[in-house]
Amino acid sequence: MSRRLSVSLLPTLLPPQAAGTALVIDVLRATTTATTFLEHGAAAVMFAPDIATAHAARQSVGENVRLAGERGGVRVEGFDLGNSPLDAAAQDWTGHTVVMNTTNGTGAAHLAARHAERVLLACLRNAPAAAARALESDGDISIICAGTDGQVSLDDCFTAGVLVGEFLRLGEFLPNDSAQMTLALLDRWPDPLAALEASRHGQRLLHLGDTRADLADLARDVAFCAELGVSDCVPELREQVAD
Ligand code: 3SL
Ligand code: MG
16 A cells, blocks of 8 residues: 655644654755764754753753754854854764754754654755655655745755655655645756755845855855755654754
């Protein structure tokens, strides 16, 4: 019997049936950044539910903790890092735990954990690997787009379409209407970078810098997030920890 393949365009639009495996997407930039920290040696990435909990984790988790996250795309005051995947790629994090809290992505992962037995973090960089990993378990599959500030966002929906394409290529699934809609985005934007650049959040990031250097960094961040299938690292959420 075919398994259900559901896309939720927002975390508030989860299907009524619980899923075996959920894949959470915040391609710009939280799930890309978390994946990159782990790829560069981090022992674990904790998704704190809020900023205060992230600060508290610095004491409770112990040494070698780094806080990372943003509000409005800008590093949270008192955090060590913002939400840039290129900053995550800039050094080896072996021996470090990274505690993240972001505007949309970390909350979406917390909601997903109540909806599915297993939660994976997906982005364009790990999309084929994430689909293959999800297929290691039985049950229905739910793809959850974090969205941007409560709005459906093209960047996440495009990434969902890539995952839907992978699942339909690899197995027998009954896609819901949102899954079919996101698949159609791949025809409209054959180039992932063009899709991210066309999105409202992509545009916001591309214009967020105060200086020419900041703008160049943000453009590189968006380009990094658009690289498709370059990573085999698929973070799996265990309570608040992805590893
Ligand atoms: O949670 C989020 O949506 C963030 O990833 C937003 S930002 O790209 O850092 O602005
Ligand atoms: Mg986002």
